[in-house]
Amino acid sequence: MSGEAADTGPAVRRLTDWSAADLRDLAAEHGTPLYVTDLDRVRANAARLRSAFPDADVRYAVKAHTGQAVLEAVREAGLGAECASAGEVVRALDAGFEGAQYTAVNPPAGDLDTVVDRWRAGADLTVVAGARDTLDRLRDRGFDGRLAIRVDPGVGAGHHEKVTTGGHAKFGVPYDRAAEVVGDARADFDVVGVHAHAGSGISGDDLSAHRELVARMGNLAREVGDLEFVDVGGGFGVPYREDEPPLDLPAVADATREALGAVDARLAVEPGRYVVADAGVLLTRVNTVKPVDDAGATGPVPVVAGVDAGMTTLLRPAMYDAYHAIRNLTDDRSERPVTVAGPVCETADLFCEARPMPSPRRDDLLAIGNAGAYGYEMASTYNTRPRPAEVVRNGDETRLARERETIAGVTALEVDR
Numbered sequence: 001m002s003g004e005a006a007d008t009g010p011a012v013r014r015l016t017d018w019s020a021a022d023l024r025d026l027a028a029e030h031g032t033p034l035y036v037t038d039l040d041r042v043r044a045n046a047a048r049l050r051s052a053f054p055d056a057d058v059r060y061a062v063k064a065h066t067g068q069a070v071l072e073a074v075r076e077a078g079l080g081a082e083c084a085s086a087g088e089v090v091r092a093l094d095a096g097f098e099g100a101q102y103t104a105v106n107p108p109a110g111d112l113d114t115v116v117d118r119w120r121a122g123a124d125l126t127v128v129a130g131a132r133d134t135l136d137r138l139r140d141r142g143f144d145g146r147l148a149i150r151v152d153p154g155v156g157a158g159h160h161e162k163v164t165t166g167g168h169a170k171f172g173v174p175y176d177r178a179a180e181v182v183g184d185a186r187a188d189f190d191v192v193g194v195h196a197h198a199g200s201g202i203s204g205d206d207l208s209a210h211r212e213l214v215a216r217m218g219n220l221a222r223e224v225g226d227l228e229f230v231d232v233g234g235g236f237g238v239p240y241r242e243d244e245p246p247l248d249l250p251a252v253a254d255a256t257r258e259a260l261g262a263v264d265a266r267l268a269v270e271p272g273r274y275v276v277a278d279a280g281v282l283l284t285r286v287n288t289v290k291p292v293d294d295a296g297a298t299g300p301v302p303v304v305a306g307v308d309a310g311m312t313t314l315l316r317p318a319m320y321d322a323y324h325a326i327r328n329l330t331d332d333r334s335e336r337p338v339t340v341a342g343p344v345c346e347t348a349d350l351f352c353e354a355r356p357m358p359s360p361r362r363d364d365l366l367a368i369g370n371a372g373a374y375g376y377e378m379a380s381t382y383n384t385r386p387r388p389a390e391v392v393r394n395g396d397e398t399r400l401a402r403e404r405e406t407i408a409g410v411t412a413l414e415v416d417r
């Protein structure tokens with residue numbers, strides 16, 4: 001990181017802050033659906049985290065957006081890398097991180113093999129294990145390096161039950177047994193930390209679960225002693241609704257430090273969404289407009305606007321009923337209730353239902369906000385629908401970062417063809 005004070009930018013970037021003319025140009029040049037990622041905003045978000053947590057290790061949760069340009073920007077901004085798979089570890093090392101944290105959840109054998117190989121080759125890797133079983137498998141591979149124990153803190157949080165991890169037996173060793181597991185692991189590994197994660201999308205309105213988790217981890221760290229770090233996870237939320245206030249990050253940081261108490265170890269946090277969510281938009285074009293048969297309606301007739309992006313492009317609305325702001329970039333027209341629907345043959349393939357917005361017409365361009373986190377990453381090829389392209393903006397420059405997938409690309413792995 002450079003010695004100059006980094007630009008931390010405003011606490012929130014709304015969909016209306018993006019230039020409609022720029023986005024229209026990008027869609028005309030690259031087609032739709034198209035992800036647009038702004039590296040300046042990634043840097044500003046990273047800088048805001050650094051300034052709120054000046055004494056902590058801030059490790060970017062790579063899963064939120066794994067693009068090489070994003071990883072390089074995050075590294076240059078002074079954040080570390082937290083990885084959920086061997087593939088993410090490889091991406092992080094390729095992007096120039098000297099080391100990374102691998103948070104192993106029921107790790108497939110191939111993941112452990114790759115991570116241990118990279119460690120043997122000199123990468124500065126820390127493995128976070130959430131089961132005694134994982135420790136056995138690491139021993140079998142001759143790993144005796146840096147290790148942290150993931151703990152189920154017994155409290156969870158998040159924007160949806162499907163992203164609440166704390167309190168779920170899938171993740172970590174039970175809190176009551178954590179000290180014993182740390183003690184046993186010390187015989188064979190360099191135990192450097194303890195780790196817990198409550199869930200994703202923690203709101204500033206209720207930090208009680210976050211505080212409770214941090215307090216428990218502080219107690220654990222004091223009990224086991226001799227640690228380098230106490231990692232209290234990520235999960236910092238961003239405002240998805242237009243009128244939702246941004247998270248008061250300094251207040252979250254204060255609450256975190258206060259709940260942790262005095263520990264002889266560094267605090268670590270691992271945010272993903274906060275770094276990239278509002279740095280990305282998804283552009284999609286309207287291809288079909290049809291009225292909803294609503295004979296009883298007194299106001300403007302609601303319509304369905306069919307678009308070329310779908311749940312295969314941005315899964316969050318279908319999977320979590322997640323709200324994303326949507327803006328018609330083409331024109332100002334009077335409003336009516338609009339259901340924005342994708343091309344996939346699933347009823348869940350909707351971006352919103354009966355939301356008031358300017359009356360759409362065929363070929364209108366829509367922008368979907370906060371698409372930078374868990375957007376491209378969760379895209380699929382269901383319905384043999386190729387994944388979208390992505391461009392990144394860096395200052396005034398824009399370049400293609402991910403090519404649009406083709407049908408031939410989707411079928412290429414099929415051996416019978």
Ligand SMILES: Cc1ncc(COP(=O)(O)O)c(C=O)c1O
Pocket residue numbers: 061064082103163165197199200201233234235236270271272273274
């Ligand atoms: C272990 C772990 N760390 C960090 C994160 C990042 O979460 P978020 O993107 O909400 O900050 C996740 C995802 O929920 C996670 O599972």
Ligand SMILES: N[C@@H](CCCC[NH3+])C(=O)O
Pocket residue numbers: 163165200201316320373374
């Ligand atoms: N994919 C989730 C968050 C990450 C969960 C990972 N533990 C979302 O889009 O909200």
